[in-house]
């Protein structure tokens with residue numbers, strides 16, 4: 718098994734990884750995964766396995782938020798609990814399709830960087846800014862591209878899976894946007910907490926992904942989904958502009974889905 722404490726990663730930027738049973742090989746860096754090139758026959762099935770684990774990471778992040786912030790407002794805790802249920806359902810959907818297509822759990826290495834980055838952030842507002850507002854908002858763009866690609870391939874099962882997932886992910890981004898906006902209005906300190914979370918997450922993300930993992934990985938911004946998820950017109954415009962320019966890789970534009 719590949720160690721999660723690879724010397725290449727700075728341990729001060731990451732939480733310990735979540736538990737995985739003996740079936741899994743846990744990679745620390747993107748380069749250690751099975752990164753099949755475009756057009757490779759295994760690329761699609763490997764994606765289903767990787768994404769299954771990514772959904773478990775999202776579940777674990779939301780569960781950690783419930784565990785670590787017991788005094789958060791009840792409505793927010795309810796949204797986080799619902800998110801746990803949604804992410805568990807997503808993991809099961811990806812697993813189902815993966816196994817239907819002949820895969821077995823543990824067949825490829827998995828990355829737990831999402832959990833390790835998010836659970837390391839000390840503030841709840843910072844965690845929501847990274848997981849929901851950056852990773853999952855970037856995931857919305859990726860899902861929309863995925864739907865178009867699957868449709869072109871005539872892969873109706875995958876189109877259906879992505880469409881169900883997209884509806885849930887919009888709600889995850891939206892409740893976080895609402896709560897982040899309220900929080901920054903009421904408590905200016907939140908802005909500093911978000912800034913600090915973004916700086917740490919960006920450093921950590923680039924350590925995991927390396928130049929190979931971020932190259933050419935951005936998707937066109939899905940303005941409609943982002944508006945539905947509570948982003949302002951100005952924020953949507955900025956996302957479109959950044960991704961049109963393919964300006965550098967950020968957590969928002971390179972994570973596949975949440």
Ligand SMILES: [Fe+2]
Nearest residue numbers: 853886889975
């Ligand atoms: Fe999500």
Ligand SMILES: [Fe+2]
Nearest residue numbers: 772804807975
């Ligand atoms: Fe999800």
